[in-house]
Amino acid sequence: MKIALTYSTKNGLGKEFNKRFGVDPDDEDIPPDLFAEGDDPRTIDAIVNALQSNNHQVISFEGNDEVVNNLERSRPDIVFNVAEGLFGDWRESYVPLICERLGLPYTGSDPLTLALCLNKARCKEILSFYKIPNAPFRVIYPQGNGFDPNFEYPAIIKPLAEGSSKGIFDNSVVYSAEQAHSVIADCFEKYNNEPVILEKFLPGQEFTVAILGNGVEMEILPIIAMDYSQLPAGAQPIYSYEAKWIWDRPEKPLSIFTCPAPIDEKLKNQIETLVRKTCAVLHIRDWCRLDVRLDENRIPHILELNPLPGILPNPEDNSCFPKAARTAGYTYPAMLNKVVQVAARRYGLS
Secondary structure, eight states: OEEEEEEOBHHHHHHHHHHHHOOOTTOTTSOTTTTTTSBOHHHHHHHHHHHHTTTOEEEEEESSTTHHHHHHHHOOSEEEEOOOOSSSTTGGGHHHHHHHHHTOOBSSOOHHHHHHHHSHHHHHHHHHHTTOOOOOEEEEOGGGTTOOTTOOSSEEEEETTOOTTTTOOGGGEESSHHHHHHHHHHHHHHTTTOOEEEEEOOOSOEEEEEEESSGGGOEEOOOEEEOGGGSOTTOOSSOOHIIIIIISBTTBOOOOEESSOOOOHHHHHHHHHHHHHHHHHTTOOSEEEEEEEEOTTOOEEEEEEESSOOOOSSGGGOOHHHHHHHHTTOOHHHHHHHHHHHHHHHTTOO
16 A cells, blocks of 8 residues: 655754744753654654555655645655644644544544644543543643642642643642642743643552553553652652653663553552543544553543554653553554554554
């Protein structure tokens, strides 16, 4: 097949930022995690090589303003989309919307699902409607609208629509309203007044779960357990920006993940049942990674969904989707070509 890979690099997101604000992406006032969702060129090369290894013809485009013309000219059989974008909670939907307009098949979830999963509040509201466990929360808007003085602490504060641990730092876990106000104000300042989520902090163990496929054929890959005792002394038990990008480095990776998770069959079944129901409710397609955490009663709760999961190719990068796939017996190329296969089957192309 002729496959078009659409992606976002850190450099490409930097250009997008410069185009909108006329500010150098290296300006010292820019938050250090602003371009965290962009891929390194080595990851893009690894994806291209993986798809070519299955005899596909691969062309690739940055998911920028030119992607519309590039896709219209090239007319691929299918688009392998990992483009994140930079602005707004519809940014991950940009390339899929173009594909819908051009009538091009593409991998992954549809534009609405991508937007809902990125907007943590909208996602949690849907989960709550379907009685899928997730932590109690409030949305806080600039000028403090929505703040509940009686909210239960400890809590965690997150930007409303970010991924890759953007805006989630070690100090994001707060223990009082006063502390929450300070962190929320800092969030507004860093992220251009983006609303934030104030969410009850769940004290139990955390897991991340990768899925491949659709419907009854959906495969739940081996569950990954996260061991936060491996973080520096005094660090909060969360996969913060510091944990993901500073403390856990390829040259000195932390032994923070165990796959498969050392859990009993009952908990494993509970987590897998939760994952299947969540994917069905939100119409997840082809692949996704879901973060799950236990509450004080050891009941699994959905933290968030990542329908465009990170796929760093090297094991020392500790990228969770490839880690789960390797444990299930997939090579990196086999994992990515399986995504193409299940998407193509969904469109009746194979």
